[in-house]
Amino acid sequence: MGPLAQPPPHSGSQPSQERTPTARLEMTGISVSFGGVAALSDVSLTVEPGQVHGLIGPNGAGKTTLFNVACGLVRPSAGRIVWRDQELRRLKPSQLSGLGISRTLQGVGLFAGLTVLENVMIGAHRHAKAGFFSALLALPTADKDDRLLRERAQQALVELGAESYADRYPGSLPYPVQKRVALARALVAEPDLLLLDEPASGLSEDEMHELGELIRAVTTRMSVLLVEHHMDLVMRVCDRITVLDSGQQIAAGTPAEVQANPAVTEAYLGDDVDVEADAAELASGGSNA
Structure with a gap:
């Protein structure tokens, strides 16, 4: 479908052969407060091996805060992070590479x-x-x-x-x-877990489609936690989705289950919820909040 969608060749000193993902990330009961204000309250999600797990929600929902907890940039006031069946205590960003975790941030962060x-x-x-x-x-x-x-x-x-x-x-x-x-x-x-924070920002429609193809392709060798505003991309590539609103977890499930959840459409589209019509709008990317 394009350069982003091409599978990586493997030979010689190039990246190793594809491997079956086995590592699981579990975030349980995560709470974060800044200056006495709760940014996250008792949020839990599990990124299963070889799956793409989407994290969505309106602006200010707490997505970036939870992503930063997974990166070690923010220390939770409560909750546990378990990776490869080991609890990560006092996680630091410098530890990620050694743990087999890679990340991108909202900005490119290049030198x-x-x-x-x-x-x-x-x-x-x-x-x-x-x-x-x-x-x-x-x-x-x-x-x-x-x-x-x-x-x-x-x-x-x-x-x-x-x-x-x-x-x-x-x-x-x-x-x-x-x-x-x-x-x-x-x-x-060659991480076991790839953390992607808004990878589609600034991309054209064709480039976004190629990105989706790439994300699906890499699940043969790693798991992905995806924070993204473009709902069409999220609904197309994710196996499961967790939805936040005002620091609270309001829904979790497959893309179809999330689309049909009145709490999700209300959070994105307002109080007057027509579940079928609003879910269709959400799935088509009509709300880019």
Whole structure:
């Protein structure tokens, strides 16, 4: 369907063969308060292995706060995070890579002073075998690492159709291309869990469709937690959806179950709810809140 939808080739030093996802993320009873104001109250969700789990809700619902809890950027005041059957206590963003978790943020978060290739190589660093002193002393193991990481990064850019920008700097690229580079940096780590925060922002309709194809394709090797405003994308790619409103969990289920839930259509579309008509509007992306 396009460069975003192409499956990654596997050979030599390129990313490893596809593997069956087995890791599960469980967030149970998550509550967060800022200055005495409750941003989240007793929210729970489970991202099953090999599934895409959508997190949606109107503006101010608490989606980004919950996403940041999963990233270790926000520490919950109550609740548990369990990953690979182990509880994560005092999770920090620096731990994510070692745990097999990659993320993208609402902005692209690229380093302006590094080329596109170098930005993606940073994401591949969990595969490096040489240590800091090997690199500092320019030992042969460090040279080999650099070559292998460079090859991994090149292949990730090919997968995302961005290989022609490898030597460019992010600031010289259109925003949609920067989004591709940020996604390549997350995928090159070969995570077991991919956290995507509004990956479709700034994309055209065709690019959004290709993104949906890619998200579905990567579930053969990882699970995905997706925060997104574009309801048509969410309903098309997600296996399950959790809906927040004002920090409260108001619904959870399959896309069809969520579409038919009056509490969801009311949260998005107002108090006068015609379930069938409003669910159809929500599914078609008529509300982009």
